Amino acid sequence: MKENREERIASIVLIIFSATYLTGAFLIPMPALKQQLGPGGFPIAIGFAMLILACVYAWQQFRGGATAQESEEEIEKRAVIIGAEEKIEKKADLRTMGFILGLMILYAFFFEILGYAISTFLMFMAGVLYLDRRHLVRDGVIAVISSFFLYYVFTILLRVQLPAGPLKFLEY
Amino acid sequence: MDFLSNFWGNVVLGFSVAGTPFNLLLCFIGVFLGTLIGVLPGIGPMTGVALLIPITFGLKPNAAIILMAGIYYGAMYGGSTTSILVNTPGESSSVVTCLDGYQMAKKGRAGQALAAAAIGSFFAGTFATLMLMLFGPWVAGIALNFGPPEFFSLMVAGLTVVTSLAGRSLVKALFATLFGLAIATMGIDNQSGVPRFVFNNPELMDGLEFLVVAIGLFALCEVFVNMADMKGAVMERLTIKGSLWMSKEDWKRFFPSCIRGTLSGFFVGGIAGAGAAVASFVSYGLEKKASKYRDELGHGAIEGVTGPESANNAAAGGSLIHLLCLGIPGSGTTAIMLGALLMIGLQPGPLLFTQQPEFVWGLIASMYIGNVMLLVLNLPLVGMWVKLLDIPLYLLMLFIIMFSFLGVYTVNNSVQDLFLMVGFGVIGYLMKRLDIPAAPVILGIVLGKLMEEKMRQSLVISDGSLMIFINRPISLFLLLLAIVAISNPYWPQIGRGVRRMFGGAPAV
Numbered sequence: 001m002k003e004n005r006e007e008r009i010a011s012i013v014l015i016i017f018s019a020t021y022l023t024g025a026f027l028i029p030m031p032a033l034k035q036q037l038g039p040g041g042f043p044i045a046i047g048f049a050m051l052i053l054a055c056v057y058a059w060q061q062f063r064g065g066a067t068a069q070e071s072e073e074e075i076e077k078r079a080v081i082i083g084a085e086e087k088i089e090k091k092a093d094l095r096t097m098g099f100i101l102g103l104m105i106l107y108a109f110f111f112e113i114l115g116y117a118i119s120t121f122l123m124f125m126a127g128v129l130y131l132d133r134r135h136l137v138r139d140g141v142i143a144v145i146s147s148f149f150l151y152y153v154f155t156i157l158l159r160v161q162l163p164a165g166p167l168k169f170l171e172y
Numbered sequence: 173m174d175f176l177s178n179f180w181g182n183v184v185l186g187f188s189v190a191g192t193p194f195n196l197l198l199c200f201i202g203v204f205l206g207t208l209i210g211v212l213p214g215i216g217p218m219t220g221v222a223l224l225i226p227i228t229f230g231l232k233p234n235a236a237i238i239l240m241a242g243i244y245y246g247a248m249y250g251g252s253t254t255s256i257l258v259n260t261p262g263e264s265s266s267v268v269t270c271l272d273g274y275q276m277a278k279k280g281r282a283g284q285a286l287a288a289a290a291i292g293s294f295f296a297g298t299f300a301t302l303m304l305m306l307f308g309p310w311v312a313g314i315a316l317n318f319g320p321p322e323f324f325s326l327m328v329a330g331l332t333v334v335t336s337l338a339g340r341s342l343v344k345a346l347f348a349t350l351f352g353l354a355i356a357t358m359g360i361d362n363q364s365g366v367p368r369f370v371f372n373n374p375e376l377m378d379g380l381e382f383l384v385v386a387i388g389l390f391a392l393c394e395v396f397v398n399m400a401d402m403k404g405a406v407m408e409r410l411t412i413k414g415s416l417w418m419s420k421e422d423w424k425r426f427f428p429s430c431i432r433g434t435l436s437g438f439f440v441g442g443i444a445g446a447g448a449a450v451a452s453f454v455s456y457g458l459e460k461k462a463s464k465y466r467d468e469l470g471h472g473a474i475e476g477v478t479g480p481e482s483a484n485n486a487a488a489g490g491s492l493i494h495l496l497c498l499g500i501p502g503s504g505t506t507a508i509m510l511g512a513l514l515m516i517g518l519q520p521g522p523l524l525f526t527q528q529p530e531f532v533w534g535l536i537a538s539m540y541i542g543n544v545m546l547l548v549l550n551l552p553l554v555g556m557w558v559k560l561l562d563i564p565l566y567l568l569m570l571f572i573i574m575f576s577f578l579g580v581y582t583v584n585n586s587v588q589d590l591f592l593m594v595g596f597g598v599i600g601y602l603m604k605r606l607d608i609p610a611a612p613v614i615l616g617i618v619l620g621k622l623m624e625e626k627m628r629q630s631l632v633i634s635d636g637s638l639m640i641f642i643n644r645p646i647s648l649f650l651l652l653l654a655i656v657a658i659s660n661p662y663w664p665q666i667g668r669g670v671r672r673m674f675g676g677a678p679a680v
Binding site (some may be wrong): 043142 | 357578
C-alpha cells in the first residue's frame with residue numbers, strides 16, 4: 001500500500017483553495033455597464049474547473065484499495081515513455097531546509113535595509129558556515145566577489161538599479 | 173519567383189541583423205551561458221532562462237531574443253555532455269542519452285559519443301531552423317485569418333496538449349494549468365477596470381509578476397530539493413580517452429539515426445507541440461524499432477546517442493515555430509521566453525512575420541550562427557565544461573539564491589516580490605513532493621490574460637453564445653484536438669477493453 005497521507009492532506013488543501021478562489025471570483029464586482037461575461041466570468045469558470053479537479057484528486061486518494069495499486073505500474077510506464085520528471089526523494093533533511101528557508105526570508109527582509117552588497121555577503125557567509133565550512137578562505141573570497149564586485153558590475157556596467165543601503169556613499 | 177526573391181531578401185536581412193558585432197557577441201554569450209546551464213546539474217533550461225531574463229532588460233527585443241534563444245539551445249547541447257561523462261543528465265531531455273552515452277564512455281568511446289551528440293545536435297538544429305524559415309511565414313499566414321474564437325480554441329488546444337504530456341497524473345497537471353490561469357486573473361481587469369484578487373495591495377494591481385512565480389517555482393524549488401538531500405551521491409566521472417573523431421563505421425551508423433531523430437523530433441516539437449524531453453524518448457523508442465543495431469541499444473550503441481540528441485534539438489527548434497508564428501509556447505522553456513518577450517513589450521504572433529521581419533529573421537539567422545558556435549564550443553572545449561562539475565553543490569545553490577533575488581528585485585524594485593518569490597519556492601517544493609508538474613503553471617500564467625481577452629471578444633461577437641466556438645470549423649477542430657489530448661492517457665485502457673471484447677489476448 002502506497003503511503004499517501006501527504007496526498008490526502010494536499011487534496012483537501014486544494015479543495016479549500018479552489019473553493020476560496022471561487023468564492024472570491026463570485027465576489028468580483030460587476031461594472032455598471034453590462035458586458036458579455038464581465039470581469040468575473042472567466043475566474044468563475046476557472047474556479048469551478050479547479051474545484052471539480054480537486055474533488056477528483058481527493059476521490060482518487062481516498063478511494064484507495066486494489067485499483068490504485070494496479071494502476072501504479074501503468075502510470076510509471078507512461079511516465080518513462082513521456083519522460084516525466086524524476087520523483088524526488090521523500091525523506092528530507094528538514095533541518096537544512098528550514099535553515100535555507102529562514103536564510104531566504106532574512107535575505108529578503110534585509111535586502112533593501114542593508115543594501116544588496118552587505119545582505120548578499122552576509123547571506124553567502126551564513127550559508128557557507130552552515131553548509132560546509134572547510135574552505136572558508138576560498139568561499140569568503142567568492143562571497144566578496146559576488147556581493148561587492150557584482151554590485152558594481154550591475155549598477156555601473158549593466159545600469160541595473162540595486163539597493164545601496166548604508167553604502168550609499170560608495171555609490172557611483 | 174516572387175517567393176524566392178522575398179525569401180532571399182529575408183535571409184539577407186536576417187544575417188545583416190544577426191551579423192552585427194554586438195548581436196554576434198550576444199549570440200556567443202547566449203550559447204556560452206546556455207552550455208554552462210546545460211552542464212551544471214540541477215539547473216535545467218527553464219531555471220536557466222528564467223534566472224537570466226533580467227540581463228535582457230536593458231536590451232532591444234531583437235537582441236534580447238537572440239540572447240535567450242542562444243541560452244535555450246545552448247542548454248540543449250550542454251545537457252548531453254554530463255549525460256555521457258557522468259551519467260547525470262543536466263536536463264530532462266538528456267535523460268535518455270545517459271542510457272547509451274554513458275555505456276559508450278565506459279567502453280572508452282566517450283569522444284565518439286560526444287562527437288555524435290554534438291554533430292547530431294548541429295544537424296538537427298540547422299534542419300529545424302531551415303524548417304522554421306520555410307514554414308514559419310506559411311503558418312503565420314494561416315494564423316492571420318484566425319479570429320478571437322480560433323485563437324481561444326488554439327490556446328485551449330495548446331494548453332491541453334502540453335498539459336497532457338507534463339506528468340504522471342493528468343488531474344494534477346490540469347490542476348497546475350488552472351492554477352496558472354487563476355494567478356493570471358490577479359490584478360486590474362483590462363476591460364472593465366475592476367480589481368480582482370488584489371487584496372487591497374497596491375503592488376498587486378498589475379497582477380502577480382510572472383518572473384516572481386517562474387523563479388520561485390523553478391530556481392528556488394531547485395535549491396530546496398537539493399538542500400533536502402545534501403549528501404547526494406558522489407559522481408563518478410569518466411575521462412575522454414582517445415580521439416573525438418568517429419570512424420567510418422560510426423559515420424555509417426550515425427546518419428540513419430540522425431535523420432530519424434531529426435524528423436521525429438521535429439514532428440514532435442514542431443507539429444505536435446510537445447517539448448524536447450518527449451521528443452528524445454520518442455526517438456529512442458523509434459531507434460529500438462527501426463535501427464539495424466537495435467540489439468546493441470542500452471549497451472553503448474551510437475544510435476542511442478545520436479537519435480535522442482538530434483531529436484531534442486529538432487524539437488527545441490520546432491517549438492519555436494509555435495512561439496513565433498502563433499504566440500503559443502509548446503514547452504515550459506518557450507513559455508518562459510514568451511513571458512520575457514511580453515515583459516519587453518513584444519507580443520509574438522502571426523503579425524510578427526509581417527510587422528517585424530528584422531526581429532524574426534534576425535533570430536533565425538542568429539540560430540544558424542549559434543549552432544556553428546556551439547559545435548566549436550562543445551567539441552574541442554569539452555574538457556573545460558566537465559571541470560565545472562567541480563563546483564561544490566552548496567556554492568551553486570547559494571549562487572542560485574543570489575541570482576534569484578537579484579533578478580526578481582530588478583523587475584519592480586519591490587521587496588514584496590522577494591517574499592512572494594520565496595513563497596512560490598516553497599509551493600514549488602511541495603508540488604514537486606506531490607509530483608505536480610510546475611511547467612503548466614507557467615504556461616497558464618503566460619497565456620491566461622490573452623485567453624480571457626479572446627474569450628470575451630468572441631462572446632461579444634456572438635452576443636454571448638458559446639456556440640461560436642463550435643460553429644466555426646477551425647475552432648471546432650482545435651477543441652476536438654484538445655479532447656483527444658486529454659483522453660490520450662486512457663487510450664491504452666480503452667484499447668485493451670476493445671481487444672478484450674473481441675476476444676484477443678491483451679497485448680503489452
